[in-house]
Amino acid sequence: MKQITINKDYEKKYGFKMPEKPVHSTEPGLSKKVVNEISEIKNEKNENDWINKFRLRALDTFLKKKMPTWGADFSKINFDEIIYYMKSSEKSETKWEDVPKEIKETFDKLGIPQAERSFLAGLGAQYDSDSVYHSILKPLEEKGVIFTDPDTGLQKYPDIFKKYFGTIVPPEDNKFSALNSAVYSGGSFIYIPPGVDVQQPLQAYFRINAQRFGQFERTLIIADKGSKLHYIESCSAPIYSKDSLHAAVVEIVALPDSHVRYTTLQNWSNNVYNLVTKRAHAYENATVEWVDANLGSKITTKFPSVYLRGRNSKADILSVAFAGNGQHQDTGGKAIHLAPNTSSRITAKSVSKGSGRTTYRGLLYVGKGASNVKSTVRCDALLINNESRTDTYPYNEIHDDTATITHEATVGKIGEDMLFYLMSRGLSEQQALNMVVMGFFEPFAKEIPLEYALEFNRLIQLEMAGSVG
Amino acid sequence: MASKLEIKNLHVVIDYKEILKGLDLTVNEGETHAIMGPNGSGKSTLANVIMGHPKYKITSGDIIFEGKSILALTPDRRAKLGLFMAFQHPLEISGVSLANFLRTAYKHINTGMDEKNIASVSEFRKLMKEKMNSLGIDEDFAKRYLNEGLSGGEKKKSEVLQATILRPKIAILDETDSGTDVDAMKTISDSINNLKKESNTGILMITHYNRILKNVKPDLVHIMVDGRIVKTGDASLADRVESSGYNEFAVVA
Numbered sequence: 001m002k003q004i005t006i007n008k009d010y011e012k013k014y015g016f017k018m019p020e021k022p023v024h025s026t027e028p029g030l031s032k033k034v035v036n037e038i039s040e041i042k043n044e045k046n047e048n049d050w051i052n053k054f055r056l057r058a059l060d061t062f063l064k065k066k067m068p069t070w071g072a073d074f075s076k077i078n079f080d081e082i083i084y085y086m087k088s089s090e091k092s093e094t095k096w097e098d099v100p101k102e103i104k105e106t107f108d109k110l111g112i113p114q115a116e117r118s119f120l121a122g123l124g125a126q127y128d129s130d131s132v133y134h135s136i137l138k139p140l141e142e143k144g145v146i147f148t149d150p151d152t153g154l155q156k157y158p159d160i161f162k163k164y165f166g167t168i169v170p171p172e173d174n175k176f177s178a179l180n181s182a183v184y185s186g187g188s189f190i191y192i193p194p195g196v197d198v199q200q201p202l203q204a205y206f207r208i209n210a211q212r213f214g215q216f217e218r219t220l221i222i223a224d225k226g227s228k229l230h231y232i233e234s235c236s237a238p239i240y241s242k243d244s245l246h247a248a249v250v251e252i253v254a255l256p257d258s259h260v261r262y263t264t265l266q267n268w269s270n271n272v273y274n275l276v277t278k279r280a281h282a283y284e285n286a287t288v289e290w291v292d293a294n295l296g297s298k299i300t301t302k303f304p305s306v307y308l309r310g311r312n313s314k315a316d317i318l319s320v321a322f323a324g325n326g327q328h329q330d331t332g333g334k335a336i337h338l339a340p341n342t343s344s345r346i347t348a349k350s351v352s353k354g355s356g357r358t359t360y361r362g363l364l365y366v367g368k369g370a371s372n373v374k375s376t377v378r379c380d381a382l383l384i385n386n387e388s389r390t391d392t393y394p395y396n397e398i399h400d401d402t403a404t405i406t407h408e409a410t411v412g413k414i415g416e417d418m419l420f421y422l423m424s425r426g427l428s429e430q431q432a433l434n435m436v437v438m439g440f441f442e443p444f445a446k447e448i449p450l451e452y453a454l455e456f457n458r459l460i461q462l463e464m465a466g467s468v469g
Numbered sequence: 470m471a472s473k474l475e476i477k478n479l480h481v482v483i484d485y486k487e488i489l490k491g492l493d494l495t496v497n498e499g500e501t502h503a504i505m506g507p508n509g510s511g512k513s514t515l516a517n518v519i520m521g522h523p524k525y526k527i528t529s530g531d532i533i534f535e536g537k538s539i540l541a542l543t544p545d546r547r548a549k550l551g552l553f554m555a556f557q558h559p560l561e562i563s564g565v566s567l568a569n570f571l572r573t574a575y576k577h578i579n580t581g582m583d584e585k586n587i588a589s590v591s592e593f594r595k596l597m598k599e600k601m602n603s604l605g606i607d608e609d610f611a612k613r614y615l616n617e618g619l620s621g622g623e624k625k626k627s628e629v630l631q632a633t634i635l636r637p638k639i640a641i642l643d644e645t646d647s648g649t650d651v652d653a654m655k656t657i658s659d660s661i662n663n664l665k666k667e668s669n670t671g672i673l674m675i676t677h678y679n680r681i682l683k684n685v686k687p688d689l690v691h692i693m694v695d696g697r698i699v700k701t702g703d704a705s706l707a708d709r710v711e712s713s714g715y716n717e718f719a720v721v722a
Contacts, residue, residue, distance in 0.1 A: 416522075416523060416524060417522075417560060418560045418562065420517075420520075420521075420522050420523065420544055421556060421559065421560045421562075422562075423521075423543060423544035423545045423548070424520050424521075424544045424545075424547075424548055424553070424554055424556075425545075425548060425570070425573075425574035425577070425578070425631065425635070426545050426548040426549055426574050426577035426578040426635075427545055427573065427574065427577055428543075428545050428577075429543070429545075431545075431573075431577070432545075435562070435565055435570070435573065436562060436565075438564065438565070439562050439563050439564030439565035439614070439615075440563065440564055441564065442563070442564030442565070442614075443564065
């Protein structure tokens with residue numbers, strides 16, 4: 001009974017749906033025609049022919065590349081059923097009043113405008129394929145901070161955009177980055193000028209509303225010399241019986257002495273395939289931090305990576321995942337050390353409940369000549385039920401013997417004695433399990449702003465419902 | 470109504486081995502009982518069974534609290550009725566602060582209580598601070614993860630702290646004095662005496678040492694051998710054990 005109530009809570013808070021009222025939508029399936037149609041809508045053929053060529057090249061790559069077989073099971077994705085582009089509002093607004101009613105209602109229900117008012121420096125909101133809202137605090141705008149969608153980025157700032165777009169994650173990188181590159185729409189384009197410290201976070205919220213739909217946003221962040229940014233992305237989708245697809249690409253360029261933190265609080269419904277490529281290039285003395293929570297979705301495949309290209313650059317990757325019944329969270333991180341005195345830390349924590357499965361997959365690469373590299377990798381997995389599963393695949397490729405590397409992995413089960421201890425203090429079995437799991441994720445929760453930590457704890461409680469066998 | 474814990478002819482099996490072999494014991498609110506006995510006599514089993522650890526199987530007998538059998542109740546239900554156990558080996562729970570844990574426990578134990586009687590966050594903090602001070606526990610302790618990295622003595626203090634905040638009707642203290650130094654034992658004893666005075670809590674103290682019984686004076690001392698209570702007497706019985714051991718109580722098989 002309890003489980004049903006809580007899932008209803010989930011549906012009420014995140015899984016609700018609005019009627020589909022697209023102002024433009026492509027036919028289901030992927031073809032050259034669909035890609036050209038997207039380019040047409042975005043006016044790319046007239047002004048920026050190169051992006052249309054980029055898309056077509058990516059489509060070609062996508063069709064040629066084989067489906068990866070090393071990870072999760074992608075065999076059930078039906079690419080022909082998916083709608084690749086759906087525009088629900090004519091343009092991106094800078095005032096909430098101007099956003100179409102049902103879309104605004106969606107974001108109101110999710111508490112997004114309230115968050116913007118209380119603690120954000122800027123907010124972007126995307127609904128299906130396109131950005132519907134983008135705004136940034138005036139003083140930051142005056143300092144030259146750019147926070148907009150990629151279409152606007154390309155039109156208004158072609159020099160910066162063209163210099164970096166597709167260079168960190170080229171379409172050829174993998175099948176899903178190729179897919180994204182062919183049909184990408186929406187996302188964020190961010191530029192922080194030299195020395196600017198964006199003290200409050202910038203946030204983007206990605207909402208899928210449509211059914212059998214694919215969301216392919218693209219995020220490009222350029223942190224210029226000595227700048228500092230904390231970017232947060234969140235997402236959610238209604239619960240449908242048919243599968244949806246989310247294949248995003250995130251590119252970060254952290255120029256010398258910059259500091260970029262990228263926090264993700266993912267909360268997809270269980271019918272979403274989430275196949276994301278996230279990569280950063282860190283130059284001299286730069287720090288890149290991925291703080292990544294993977295909740296929900298049917299399958300998530302995501303390994304945020306940092307290419308440490310400049311001396312003394314640092315990577316910190318914290319990845320947490322929760323896999324419930326029927327879900328597979330294939331997550332982890334990659335640190336590619338290409339310069340001396342670089343350091344990296346990868347921390348992964350995962351919980352599997354019921355038939356849920358988590359996989360840690362990580363790569364630690366130290367190139368020849370990258371001397372005095374320091375790296376620590378730690379992954380902890382917690383299994384709730386007997387049928388829960390976890391696997392660990394840490395890959396190391398070390399070509400410089402001055403590297404100092406530590407690797408630790410643990411797998412735990414919540415034992416009878418621990419539950420007894422907590423229950424002897426008046427907690428029910430479910431409450432005791434929740435408490436242990438929350439404690440397990442505490443190293444993550446304390447890294448994110450309080451408002452998000454509260455949200456994260458709520459989500460974990462929703463995920464934990466019905467875990468007493 | 471005065472609370473009463475009655476254990477009647479209790480037989481308990483674990484891994485096909487009988488540990489408790491017909492144990493009888495009654496503890497009333499306000500009373501202090503000590504249970505002494507050689508290793509392996511079943512003392513910790515008794516404590517765990519009263520609290521409802523799922524790994525033990527009760528083959529016959531009953532445990533009655535306030536007139537009703539509690540055998541079918543899960544540990545949390547027993548805790549809510551007013552039973553408490555201070556663990557011999559408290560578990561470490563990473564990421565959960567002592568303050569958060571205790572506040573949660575306090576709320577759950579006191580559900581059903583009038584809203585106005587449940588302490589607010591600030592009142593609770595005050596209560597916790599006061600109890601921590603009297604146990605000589607550093608205030609930073611509240612922020613530390615539950616039992617993680619604590620010394621043996623600190624863990625025992627943390628258990629007693631929980632008892633003094635949750636204020637049970639009957640508290641079972643499983644070797645709460647073991648592994649504590651003289652000073653720690655003194656503060657622990659004071660807190661237990663204070664709990665008795667403030668809440669009229671009945672104490673069932675499992676111990677190997679007469680030392681703590683000089684501070685927390687038992688009304689009755691029970692000698693447990695091979696799964697049964699073989700002798701009950703006043704505090705002088707503990708002195709006898711101290712000087713001549715358990716041999717005289719040995720059961721002839």
